[in-house]
Amino acid sequence: MNLSPTVKTVLVMALVLTSVLAGGCLREYDTTNLQINNVDISADIIDDDIVQLDIISYVTNKGKDSGEVDIQAKAYNLDTSLLMADERISMGRIGKDKTQNGTVELQVPITGNYRIEVTMYEDGGQVSSGKATISGLESLLSSPKHSYISIRDVDASMTTRGDTTTTLKVTAFLDNYGRSDSAPLTALVKLRDAKTNLIGQSGNINIGVVKADTTVVKDIELEVAKDRDYRVEIMIFENDRIITEYGVSFFMAPDSQGDENVVKKTSSVSTTETISTEWIMPTPERAPYEDVYKTGDYPNAAPGFSVWLGIGGLLAVALLLRKRK
Structure with missing residues (x-):
């Protein structure tokens, strides 16, 4: 097939235009992630x-x-x-x-x-x-800057003994290991029957403020049924919050097998929480499809000739040139 030089030139231009415009239609943007x-x-x-x-x-x-x-x-x-x-x-x-x-x-x-x-x-x-x-x-x-209350020890002694009841004196030793005075404190003292697990008697102690780096001694007398084993449970409250607890068992029943004042259990809680951290990363919103490859702001494409419109224009020029011949 013999083509005139003019037609050949037009076809070459069409191929070049096609590759340029097609490349522009397939924009892809490298991006960081x-x-x-x-x-x-x-x-x-x-x-x-x-x-x-x-x-x-x-x-x-x-x-x-x-x-x-x-x-x-x-x-x-x-x-x-x-x-x-x-x-x-x-x-x-x-x-x-x-x-x-x-x-x-x-x-x-x-x-x-x-x-x-x-x-x-x-x-x-x-x-x-x-x-x-x-x-x-x-x-x-x-040494914490705030107050830090701990119960060092608890003693229980019998003060009176009647026909059916016994009066027990419970004495608590409290330390403030912190470097500031405590808030006003109260203590709840419970005598729990070792066999039935029922509360035999309870009472409150108004401890008040415990000075920094000091020890205070507070006691309370409670009347319970005699010849029974009990557990003494003490809870210290600061601003309606339990900050430390202590428990000790003692035995008064004639058939008890345990030794007196030997079973002790204590726990202490600082008025400041331990260090805790939590990292939260928000879930990113999914980008629109047309913006996936963009690394910046790009204007919308301006109206212009499409690939096929450009090729059609070149072919029309070629036909006009052939007619002139």
């Missing part, structure tokens, strides 16, 4: 009032090499929502399929509980964020 996998929080005491929180963020890039990555951490007081500390660090560029970690140091008062917010940026734009909570920092101190 940065994710904060996890956040660890450690704490170091600076002094009695300040603690340094090390916020360690682990960032993975599952896409192309990233731009400049920054990590920002903020600490908010859980009770007041006030911002207590704010720092930002640079992690540089993160390569494809690489994981890096960066540490942000925040110094906050040791007496508070905090919400930690972590935000990741790439080239100045926010990529993702998450949050964690931390509480109980005071437990890092060897």
Whole structure:
């Protein structure tokens, strides 16, 4: 098939135009895929009032090499929502399929509980964020700044003995190991029958305020049925909360096999919780399909010639040239 030079030129131009326009219709954008996998929080005491929180963020890039990555951490007081500390660090560029970690140091008062917010940026734009909570920092101190009440010991003695009843005197020894005075305390004392598990008698002791680094002795007399075995149970309340408990068994029944005042059980609870953290990463929203490959903002395509319209125009030119011949 013999083609004129003009037709050949038009066909070559059509092929070039087709490849150019078709390539433009198949735009695909390489992109980074940065994710904060996890956040660890450690704490170091600076002094009695300040603690340094090390916020360690682990960032993975599952896409192309990233731009400049920054990590920002903020600490908010859980009770007041006030911002207590704010720092930002640079992690540089993160390569494809690489994981890096960066540490942000925040110094906050040791007496508070905090919400930690972590935000990741790439080239100045926010990529993702998450949050964690931390509480109980005071437990890092060897001697807590708050009150710390413990029951050292409990004694039980018989004061009177009647035909059917016995009066027992229960004495409790309480220590405050903290560095501040306690709130007003009360104690609930129960005498529980060892066989029936029923409460034989109970009463309350108004302990009051226990000064820092001191020991107080409080007692109460309770009347119970004689010649029976009992367990003494003591609960210490601070602001309607049990902060420590103590139990001791003693034996008065003639047929008892146990030794007197030998079975003891105690537990103590600080008025500050132990340190706890929880990292929460919000679930990202799924991007629209047409934006999956985009790395930035792109304008909508402007109206113009499609591939086939361009080819049709070239063929029309070729036919006109042939007619002129």
